[in-house]
Amino acid sequence: MPTLTKPTFRQLLLLAFVLAAALLSATSLRALSILEQTAVQSRSLSDAAVRQTEAVERLNERTQLFERSLRQFLVLDDASFLLRARQSHQDATEAVQWLAANAGGDAALATSLRDWTRLGETVGAALGRDLLRDRGLQATVFEQIVRLRSLNEQIAQESRHELERRNDALLDELDRERRNIAVMVAVAIGAAALIALALAGWLARPLAQIEAAIHRLGEGRLEAPIAVRRGPADLRRLGVQLDWLRLRLAELDADKARFVSHVSHELKTPLASLREGVALLEDEVPGVLNTGQREVVDILANNVAALQRQIEDLLRYHAMHFSARALVRVPIDLQALIASVIEAQRLQWQALALTVGVEGGAPAFDGDADKLGAVIGNLLSNAIRFSPRGGAIRFVLARTDGATMLDCIDQGPGVADADAARIFQPFVQGERQPGGARRGSGLGLSIVSEYLAAHGGRIVLLPSAKGAHFRIELPDESTETT
Template identity: 50%
Template structure:
């Protein structure tokens, strides 16, 4: 009987050791796949343990390197293509400007109207090219994070102060509430860009004399514990038709800012601001949500609390 008990204990111990030996590399596998899915191509993937798992780790790392090459090729193609488009477009815009100034002779009313259409459309095309470059640069930069412990409440205050002239000019009240001591390892420039885009949108869509509220703190639910950075405004909110696509690059929603915040001839938004927000937040391992029934637009950024400190 004693020998049986010893055998059982030995078997249990062996099973425990084997389980630990097997589960530790499996725990590394999950975060590696999540990082690849989120575009995190910088960290090498190394899965220790049994030969099959180690081989899988090497294959994933080869995939990571290939995805990195494809990502760089895409960025290079966009840069070169945009540059090649900008040069002839600049010449075209200059020629149209000379025509509008009457350098080639006085224009009839119909000719002036046609030249005006050309000026408008070439201006729109130039803006679209610049937006494409800006989005591509932001997406690339999001993969090159420089994390450091950051006081998040202070980061929000910096974002608010950077746009102080804009919100003061519209008579808006802006408050930053929540945990003033919360520190988290983030890239303050990249996350600050995302927060700044949310802030500028809130300013554009808020009615004169409205209120913008920032809040930062920890949210705990049955599914997760996360840091939340949330912004609410008093604007018209996001229409139901736009909610599904609001974070898509170059998607421009149907809701426009109130007339007091822009001139009648001002172009609509580029449609990349919220896409850049999603890129920068995803690079931090987080996600951005459009909250429902908030009485205006309400966006919430969630950052995982288990981010390793640097």
């Protein structure tokens, strides 16, 4: 056997799984990384928004407190109010500095913060005892405070705009990453599909070869060698093993054929001598026979004829058993086939004054006409043999989903319950035999079962109040399993 160095089916399957898992894992890890980064950015933006909002609110509060403390100082001439005003001014200035350092990305906001810083320095420089005596300076300071309040509103509005801009930027980034993840997932799925298609393409041809080889083996066509030339190493080894099985089956078939041929020859030769001897006795060649001798000769003649029939039935069953596996499928009109079989056995059923008919209908069926004809012929001859004089035999055709049904119904004694489970086995004869008729070989129904099994069908015995009711089920070729 040549060394097979190609990868095995297991190795290919494992490789495909690893590649697909690696692609999907990489995509998943990338998606998790992006989601983590987005979550971090979102938390950072949320914290910054909270701190920036707090700074803007603190700026407004300190500005209001500064103005109120300054007015109280001018009215009450209390230095503590001036100290409080200076502290409020310092807190407001620090809030502006924090906003300039942490939220100055927007140009308009940065400009407003610089304006506030310059104006705040001017106001801070004017805070002193001279402010009590200089009315003009007081008017100037409060005008500047009004401007500071206006700048506060402007800073608050521009701060909101800055937060909205940063939030929109984050959403845009998230949407861009979402599209990237979608592309990565699509690429991963496409790559996995390509890997699956490549593996399927690599395996399709050898699997089809193996399936065809098994089908040929099942039909008994053993002449063509089996070889799987492409594909994984283990499937090629399977092809080698199937070819070994083909050779072994061919040897067994040859051995069986030789055995049957030898047995038939060994049995027929002495049987022919017995028949010739009995014929000589019947013709009274050795001498005139008395009544007792004539009875003995009749017994011998009947048993020799029965033995010859048994041998011929056995040989015929052997030939049918092997021919059942080889089918020649053609479209068959089952109604016409049943009618031709009924016509071929007209003399037998007319001799018993039987009525034989076909009911129902079904579309054409793809099957082996000779073998299905033998099936119907066996059922009909069996029904004729067991039917009472003047009885009726019915064939009923019907169609169901995916199968064709054929019922054969007679008015004979039927099948005993004890025989129902084994009636389709070779050489089994039921206990209810017609009186005065020659007993059969018990092979007819087993041959029917063999031929139907080759078509993927079956025959069953259905319960019946009177007579025997056999049903044949023939599946469509597309639904058969080989």
